Amino acid sequence: MIEQCERYLDCKNYLRQKIATLIDVFVAYYGEENRQEIEEKFRKSLLIAYRNPNTNSRFLSEIKNIHSNELFANLFAKFPSIWTQDDLFEFHNLEHYNIFPLTYFQRFYADYCLGENGIIKKYKEEALRSIQSWIPEFTQEDYEEMIQTQVIPKKYEHLRAFVKERLLELADLSNPIREFEYHFNQAKSILKKINPNVTIENFSQIMEQRDIQILIKYAELLPTLVAEYKSRMQEYEVYEQEEKFANQLYNQLSNEYYLRFIEENIDLLSEADRQKVEIFKGNLNKSYVLTSYTGFIFKKLNLDSPFEAFSEESEKVLNGPNESFWKKDSIINDRIRFFKENGIDLGDDYDAYLRSDDAKRIWPTFSRVQQFIESKVRLWNEFNNAYYTSLPAYKEVRQEINALNLLIKNDGFNASRYVFKEIKGVISSNIVRSQDGYELFPLVMIPCDSFDGKLDQTIIHELNHLIETALLKIENNNHCFMSYGWDFHDRKFNQEEEPLVDTMVSDAFGQKRLYELFNETINEYIAQEIHQLMLENDQCIFDTKENTIIAGNSYYQHMFFLIRDFFQEFRKEILESRRNGNIEIIWNKVGKENFDELNHLFAIFYKSFPLETFSLKKSLENHEDNEQTRIYWELVARRDAILEKMRNYSMMQGGFLQTEESPKKKM
Amino acid sequence: MIETIEIMIKNEANEQLSVLVMCSENICYKNNKKYNVTKEFIEDLIRTIRLWKTEYGNSENIDSEEFTIAVKAGEQKEMFHGKGVFPNNYQYLKELLGELYD
Numbered sequence: 001m002i003e004q005c006e007r008y009l010d011c012k013n014y015l016r017q018k019i020a021t022l023i024d025v026f027v028a029y030y031g032e033e034n035r036q037e038i039e040e041k042f043r044k045s046l047l048i049a050y051r052n053p054n055t056n057s058r059f060l061s062e063i064k065n066i067h068s069n070e071l072f073a074n075l076f077a078k079f080p081s082i083w084t085q086d087d088l089f090e091f092h093n094l095e096h097y098n099i100f101p102l103t104y105f106q107r108f109y110a111d112y113c114l115g116e117n118g119i120i121k122k123y124k125e126e127a128l129r130s131i132q133s134w135i136p137e138f139t140q141e142d143y144e145e146m147i148q149t150q151v152i153p154k155k156y157e158h159l160r161a162f163v164k165e166r167l168l169e170l171a172d173l174s175n176p177i178r179e180f181e182y183h184f185n186q187a188k189s190i191l192k193k194i195n196p197n198v199t200i201e202n203f204s205q206i207m208e209q210r211d212i213q214i215l216i217k218y219a220e221l222l223p224t225l226v227a228e229y230k231s232r233m234q235e236y237e238v239y240e241q242e243e244k245f246a247n248q249l250y251n252q253l254s255n256e257y258y259l260r261f262i263e264e265n266i267d268l269l270s271e272a273d274r275q276k277v278e279i280f281k282g283n284l285n286k287s288y289v290l291t292s293y294t295g296f297i298f299k300k301l302n303l304d305s306p307f308e309a310f311s312e313e314s315e316k317v318l319n320g321p322n323e324s325f326w327k328k329d330s331i332i333n334d335r336i337r338f339f340k341e342n343g344i345d346l347g348d349d350y351d352a353y354l355r356s357d358d359a360k361r362i363w364p365t366f367s368r369v370q371q372f373i374e375s376k377v378r379l380w381n382e383f384n385n386a387y388y389t390s391l392p393a394y395k396e397v398r399q400e401i402n403a404l405n406l407l408i409k410n411d412g413f414n415a416s417r418y419v420f421k422e423i424k425g426v427i428s429s430n431i432v433r434s435q436d437g438y439e440l441f442p443l444v445m446i447p448c449d450s451f452d453g454k455l456d457q458t459i460i461h462e463l464n465h466l467i468e469t470a471l472l473k474i475e476n477n478n479h480c481f482m483s484y485g486w487d488f489h490d491r492k493f494n495q496e497e498e499p500l501v502d503t504m505v506s507d508a509f510g511q512k513r514l515y516e517l518f519n520e521t522i523n524e525y526i527a528q529e530i531h532q533l534m535l536e537n538d539q540c541i542f543d544t545k546e547n548t549i550i551a552g553n554s555y556y557q558h559m560f561f562l563i564r565d566f567f568q569e570f571r572k573e574i575l576e577s578r579r580n581g582n583i584e585i586i587w588n589k590v591g592k593e594n595f596d597e598l599n600h601l602f603a604i605f606y607k608s609f610p611l612e613t614f615s616l617k618k619s620l621e622n623h624e625d626n627e628q629t630r631i632y633w634e635l636v637a638r639r640d641a642i643l644e645k646m647r648n649y650s651m652m653q654g655g656f657l658q659t660e661e662s663p664k665k666k667m
Numbered sequence: 668m669i670e671t672i673e674i675m676i677k678n679e680a681n682e683q684l685s686v687l688v689m690c691s692e693n694i695c696y697k698n699n700k701k702y703n704v705t706k707e708f709i710e711d712l713i714r715t716i717r718l719w720k721t722e723y724g725n726s727e728n729i730d731s732e733e734f735t736i737a738v739k740a741g742e743q744k745e746m747f748h749g750k751g752v753f754p755n756n757y758q759y760l761k762e763l764l765g766e767l768y769d
Binding site: 299300302303304306308309313314317324325326327329330331333334377419 | 669711713714715717738743745755759763
């Protein structure tokens with residue numbers, strides 16, 4: 001499990017280390033005769049496994065727990081006792097040793113051994129040391145005087161109030177006793193196992209018992225355990241720092257863009273509010289100085305503001321006869337609150353505000369509210385772009401990509417990769433110059449944020465696209481035409497990067513291409529076969545053999561019933577036709593018309609079952625007869641008919657089937 | 668007045684987030700864990716969803732995140748749903764729910 005966490009933490013390098021293994025897997029599937037082609041496809045591409053750094057803690061906490069549990073188990077194996085891990089450490093790992101019940105026992109026992117006089121003596125020594133670290137001239141005599149009189153010595157009366165307060169606190173000798181009792185109470189949960197009525201006074205009665213002696217041993221060994229744990233975690237320090245940096249960057253940029261949001265809409269604030277904004281501007285950590293009205297209008301960038309209750313859309317909801325009352329109530333409440341915050345309090349009757357001239361005077365216009373919303377959305381998008389592209393891991397990959405001198409600058413690796421988590425893997429084709437002209441150079445981008453056992457299948461799915469990708473032609477030295485299996489795509493070269501990508505609306509789900517669904521379904525089918533082969537060879541990438549999921553990973557699997565027999569019968573031509581843009585191979589084998597007819601079934605399936613594959617599956621299992629199952633069985637019948645036509649076509653091509661039209665017959 | 672808001676989000680990794688907000692009691696259950704929530708939190712939540720359509724359908728892509736929200740107010744129960752297609756401020760909802768933590 002630690003290894004698996006480490007793979008995710010160092011996903012970029014780890015995936016690249018696995019290229020040789022992946023090449024072998026694809027060669028095993030496609031044949032040794034295709035090794036050179038497959039190796040070249042990998043060589044002329046960039047594999048980018050990436051992760052959001054705020055998921056570091058997810059993987060790190062697994063590692064911390066594993067190391068902690070191992071160290072605890074070693075301790076118990078060496079010194080068995082009645083206490084369990086839960087008793088001594090609760091559910092914490094060694095990162096939080098300060099709050100272990102065992103730690104509290106350790107502190108209690110150390111003080112118990114000193115006795116009351118020893119506790120006070122130790123406290124006084126530590127207190128004086130502490131005071132002298134900020135007031136070097138403070139003497140032992142000064143301290144004793146302060147303890148006796150409970151008054152600051154005259155020569156220190158000039159000190160600031162909070163310093164004098166602290167001095168008096170340290171002169172209070174009841175503190176260490178209270179602390180001693182506190183530690184005992186926190187440790188009681190452990191000691192009750194020996195004596196449910198244990199107190200500080202009767203602790204001596206159980207002290208010599210074997211299990212208490214072992215408990216004392218545990219307490220003595222605890223610092224060693226902590227040191228060992230810290231030593232083991234040293235190698236992961238870089239990831240802790242990475243996440244810390246990401247969080248700091250997030251907070252810093254959030255404040256910066258929040259300020260910009262306010263400044264762009266400063267006309268909505270009074271002079272008094274604006275003065276506080278100026279203070280905030282001087283120190284972005286001081287958002288608490290902003291007035292409550294500012295906070296009311298300017299919620300966070302990623303939250304809707306009550307001010308938006310005055311939008312045109314909100315007005316339509318208010319006036320819509322069929323709209324729910326709770327929606328209208330919410331809008332009205334925000335509007336009433338707006339007026340109250342602006343000093344116009346006519347109670348909670350909205351009609352009163354509609355009639356009020358004062359309210360009408362400050363009533364926000366639709367256009368002003370729209371401007372506010374647009375400002376917020378734009379700034380949130382800019383924030384996303386700024387944040388993700390400032391992450392060190394992002395910059396590292398960006399440098400690698402820039403060094404490739406790709407001819408299509410909108411290469412797909414941008415902030416939206418991190419924001420749109422519903423997109424799993426992506427292959428983005430691109431072009432570089434070569435000695436002979438131009439070459440394909442795709443980027444394969446794989447997000448590695450989730451331990452869901454589906455990552456290997458995603459990788460293989462995308463890499464199979466890589467294997468099947470081909471550059472067909474370049475026109476006018478700036479327009480490239482590519483194929484991915486049976487799918488076709490074209491892009492124009494451009495040297496200008498988009499200044500900002502849209503992180504608010506995913507653009508990944510654009511216009512469906514002619515063979516897209518059919519193509520993806522076959523790609524997924526092939527990828528599952530390859531994944532299966534990989535497992536049979538005892539190989540995994542990020543997943544483990546135990547948690548990896550081949551099937552059930554993808555919606556495309558619901559359409560396997562349309563292609564299973566087709567694939568098995570025409571496997572050779574299918575695989576050949578999908579590489580290097582040779583779709584004619586399969587057309588010539590099965591007939592283009594038949595191929596297109598099969599393709600059309602995907603559109604029907606998808607239109608009929610975009611959301612309801614679960615209920616279809618249930619209906620089929622229960623042998624029900626309903627609209628869904630009838631559509632399904634019709635598709636099956638049409639599929640079978642098309643397959644029969646494909647077979648006939650194929651046989652005719654081979655000259656095995658003689659018809660009226662056959663030249664052989666006419667002869 | 669809204670009594671409850673029930674939110675179910677299932678992501679592409681089949682991980683499920685289930686939230687039940689009891690509006691009048693200012694409490695919320697997130698994946699069966701109880702949290703106290705402020706009136707402001709509930710107002711922010713309602714404000715986020717009040718302009719949503721009931722159905723956003725689904726994108727032509729697959730393996731998408733899916734959300735279902737049920738708002739119960741008196742006798743009325745209103746549902747909002749989408750898979751792979753989301754309202755413009757959907758991320759706001761997730762940020763808001765992310766504020767519920769230990």
